[in-house]
Amino acid sequence: MIKTHSTWLAIILLTSSLSLLGLGCKGGDPAAQKQAETKIILNWWRTQGSTQDFAEVIKAYQQIHPNISIKVTVIPGDQLEQRLLEALAAGRGPDLVSLLNSHLGSWQDKLQPLPATITLPFQEMRGLIKKEPTWVMQTNATLNPKAMPQLYVDTVVKDAIINNQIYGLPIALDSLLLYYNRDLLNGAQIATVPADWESFKTAVQKITQLDKNGKFLQYGAALGEGNNVPYAADILTALMLQNGTPMTNSTSSVATFAQAVKSGDQSFVPGQDALRFYTDFANPTKETYTWSAAEGEAWQQFASGKVGFIFGYWRDFAKLKQLAPKINLGVANFPQISATGRPVYLASYYLETVPKQSQHISEAWDLLQYLAQPSHLSDYLKNTKQPAAQRSLVADQLKNLDVAIPATQSLNAQSWYHGLKPDLVDSVFKNLIEQTVSGTDMIQNLRYAATQITQTLQNKK
Numbered sequence: 001m002i003k004t005h006s007t008w009l010a011i012i013l014l015t016s017s018l019s020l021l022g023l024g025c026k027g028g029d030p031a032a033q034k035q036a037e038t039k040i041i042l043n044w045w046r047t048q049g050s051t052q053d054f055a056e057v058i059k060a061y062q063q064i065h066p067n068i069s070i071k072v073t074v075i076p077g078d079q080l081e082q083r084l085l086e087a088l089a090a091g092r093g094p095d096l097v098s099l100l101n102s103h104l105g106s107w108q109d110k111l112q113p114l115p116a117t118i119t120l121p122f123q124e125m126r127g128l129i130k131k132e133p134t135w136v137m138q139t140n141a142t143l144n145p146k147a148m149p150q151l152y153v154d155t156v157v158k159d160a161i162i163n164n165q166i167y168g169l170p171i172a173l174d175s176l177l178l179y180y181n182r183d184l185l186n187g188a189q190i191a192t193v194p195a196d197w198e199s200f201k202t203a204v205q206k207i208t209q210l211d212k213n214g215k216f217l218q219y220g221a222a223l224g225e226g227n228n229v230p231y232a233a234d235i236l237t238a239l240m241l242q243n244g245t246p247m248t249n250s251t252s253s254v255a256t257f258a259q260a261v262k263s264g265d266q267s268f269v270p271g272q273d274a275l276r277f278y279t280d281f282a283n284p285t286k287e288t289y290t291w292s293a294a295e296g297e298a299w300q301q302f303a304s305g306k307v308g309f310i311f312g313y314w315r316d317f318a319k320l321k322q323l324a325p326k327i328n329l330g331v332a333n334f335p336q337i338s339a340t341g342r343p344v345y346l347a348s349y350y351l352e353t354v355p356k357q358s359q360h361i362s363e364a365w366d367l368l369q370y371l372a373q374p375s376h377l378s379d380y381l382k383n384t385k386q387p388a389a390q391r392s393l394v395a396d397q398l399k400n401l402d403v404a405i406p407a408t409q410s411l412n413a414q415s416w417y418h419g420l421k422p423d424l425v426d427s428v429f430k431n432l433i434e435q436t437v438s439g440t441d442m443i444q445n446l447r448y449a450a451t452q453i454t455q456t457l458q459n460k461k
Helices: 007-013 030-037 051-064 077-089 101-110 145-151 154-160 182-187 197-207 232-242 270-282 298-303 314-323 361-371 374-384 391-397 404-410 422-437 442-454
Strands: 040-046 068-074 096-100 117-126 132-141 177-181 216-221 261-263 266-268 307-312 329-332 350-353
Touching: 030 117, 030 132, 040 077, 040 361, 051 068, 051 361, 051 374, 068 361, 077 096, 096 101, 096 361, 101 154, 101 350, 101 422, 117 361, 145 154, 145 391, 177 182, 177 314, 177 404, 182 197, 182 307, 182 329, 197 216, 197 307, 232 270, 232 422, 266 270, 270 422, 270 442, 298 307, 298 314, 307 314, 314 329, 329 404, 361 374, 374 391, 391 404, 422 442
Parallel strands: 040 068, 040 096, 216 307
Antiparallel strands: 096 350, 117 132, 177 307, 177 329, 261 266
């Protein structure tokens, strides 16, 4: 029998043991017995971590479903989607896969959203005189989309729900951060890491050094260019979000970041202001000039000890430590337009999803919901030092020095719909930056970029 749940009971689903949900049916069920004895391996493709990271929670899950095993395969992020496309075409795709939040929409037609109910075999103790284990089929309501805002930070609700259906659940949440070389800041007498862009500009000027011929000896920041600055498109996007640039229209079918907005009796183009601010760091005529196309790859220069600030995600921390072992590395919150205003950060994180092609859709979604229970997720996040996506866990992490900095950004992280070709957004924004640095008309560049991206968008309700 199917049990109905109200919204508040859907919340309880994530915080109570699945073994206690559902009353089941009276008597043993041969179909349940057969299904419970059928060995199932859930193949899970991720971009980081391993099966060992989930060892404890998987062990607990298998006590409820002893016939289900989980195999985690780690694939580099820049290879995963191509390999997924090839695997699905060959009919051998995974049962679960990690996809970037900005890429979820482009995969929507190949994904199976969370069903309203899940039916699986569960073991119960039955008998009037002697209690014995008996397998029964239980049908349980799943997480209701309406309950998502109470459980997850805002950007997850916006990203994971499409047409009122949940297409993915995050294990962690990442957002763009500021990395810095402590020694260069100390040498420039910068005692406090800049929290706003005005302080950041001042710090960049103090760190930047040029010789008599105008050649850089030291860089305040790797910023301003498109091709040799990692996450250049993301940094520009973050600036646009911070100054209120409307990225798309209300149905996400038209890119609007080149449009003017009104403020009182005046109108201005916030997207242009963000683009100008970013590219000024690569403009020799500006006081913030600190980088150029000739400086090589930014992270390599940072590793050499010549760059004060670079930008990256929390998932890059281990890579940066390995790349630059001699650098006294620091991490701070992404600077804001005003230190006193409501902060805005750019979210870029993975959602765990289930392909339509999976032969074990119910089991895959059941596992994701089990992992999403705060008591299970808390241990994983603590062991792996990952920032949380669930509101209740973010509150706890703010007291944890290991992840407090990225955790402080989660509640105010934002993103925007990238359409059917999300990689195009990155290349279009990089070209927008490069064209602007070369001196071509900024507004025309913005309009052309918006036209290109609009062609890949579709209505997202």
